[in-house]
Amino acid sequence: MDNTSFNMVFTLSAFKESKANKYIFFPLTSAVYLVIIVCNLTLIVTILRERALHDPMYIFLCNLCINGLFGTAGFYPKFLSDLLSDSHVISYNGCLLQIFVIYSYSMCEYTTLTLMAYDRFVAICRPLEYHMIMTAHTIGKLILFSWSFPFLSVLIGILLTNRLPLCGFHIDKLYCDNWSVVKLSCIPTTTNNVFGFIVIILSVGHGIFILYSYMKLIPACKKSRDNQKKFMQTCLPHLISLINFTIAILFDLMFSRYGPKDFPQSVRHFLQVEFLVIPPLFNPLIYGLKVNEVRKRILKKHKVTDSLHTRKKR
Template sequence: MENGSSVTELTLSGLNEILDYRVTLFCLTSLFYCVIIIINITLIVTIIMYKNLHEPMYIFICNLCLNGLFGTAGFYPKFLVDLLSHHHGISYIGCIFQGFIMYSFVCIDISLLAVMAYDRYVAICRPLKYHSIMTRQRVAQLVSFSWLFPLGLLSTYMIFTFQLKLCGSHIEKLYCAGWLILQLSCAATIANVTIMFYVILGIFIVCSYLQLIQSCLKSLDSRGKFMRTCVPHLLALGNITIAVLFDVMHMRFGSISFPQSLKNFMSIDMVIVPPLFNPLIYGLTLTQIRNRVLYPFRKRK
């Protein structure tokens, strides 16, 4: 397959306004990235090590943390290199690959949250049938769907993008995104094929929680389960929703003369908030995970 574009390198201009603070930002970003890696790996290892955490909800949380590591790996290493470099460019193929990772991360995150909403719906609204519905095979199918469907969808999208001919090479952002390449294309194209994916899963999540709320109004036991397990899920869902909204705002208003710092925050919120706060939310609010994480420290005392 030949590249349809004669452009071989793209320029990222998002760092132009903060070059005077590059060393400070490099140190802070490195520290921040290390914290993200440590807390996500801690939850993953904790869930894998303890058999009593080998339940559907915790398996989905483990995959949420894995996806956080996947998404941040597509942004932070390149961003850290750019902070120490005077040349902020990226190859056309590299740009498409980075856009694929970033969008896959968001779609997989939303898919996992939709699957978790279904899991909570079955646990609270149909508790007697929970173990017959959420079997190991069903959990494996749901996890596979959460990863493979977004990756397949976005692979097709990126193959289509790769064949476009570009009439520009300047990107006013800290990283590459698929819709930015489409904006640089010479021909009119569809803005974003993932929008329908977001909408369908969003409707599914809303319907699940309407059923959950209706069930909780009828039972105190269901209300307790909702507060213990659904509130962290809603916080995680709020995180990724805000991140997607910021990205959409950057897509819609990025060309307006907003301060560059605001544009930068809108563009990277998705790789700052969800990968950091998702493991913290579940690690602090779910008693079984919190007790297992803190057990070695309690044992020393």
């Protein structure tokens, strides 16, 4: 079969709820998406406008929030449209685009968290060399890597998937994912599987580096109260974000490949989309509340806004 994008359409797993419940889920989902946008944009704008927050750690945090907006844009608009529609379909090109955005988001989340771990490692373990190592040029190269590696990896994966002739057109998820499309292939998918295995190994390598950095960080923090303070203010939010995202991704992977079919569909759907709900929502909240400098700038901005409104009323 010729995989042309003009007439191929995938059907997605329907959100099997009554129309009344769908009209309840629509405003709730819209509210969640709106909160994600507002929280992430607030942190991004605060970091960009405040010169005191132009340190590497905050720049990487800004990158994490931008990635959160990028990834959720690949899911929420389509899902909200499906909630109001009786047909849950997506075009072949639309499916590949959604795969690109969601997979790039997932990988970029890990690369950014890896860069943040490296930044904290240098700041705490090699404080005298910090500004020599974390120069503007180095930060630029690291951010470029955090996006280019996921984009290139996902693009290669999509090109490998695009060559496959398909013998089915139903995806048992609320969104398109590469594994679901590859399973529909009429021919062996050895090349896709090998490449996927390579990407998984590289991703695990990121995780090993993060673990190594914390193995060095924790002993260093025990020796100094100042380092303990840095750890609680900057490393703890990073660790929470890392654990939060890892658990969400593992839920999706486990249920996509090994999840029982008789599992309640509503629970299965939630576990499949958790990594698109929890991390983008909680990352800005965790950092905004825990990191003192960020919290001070946000509260300061709100105080200035409130005083201006009070003056206008007078």
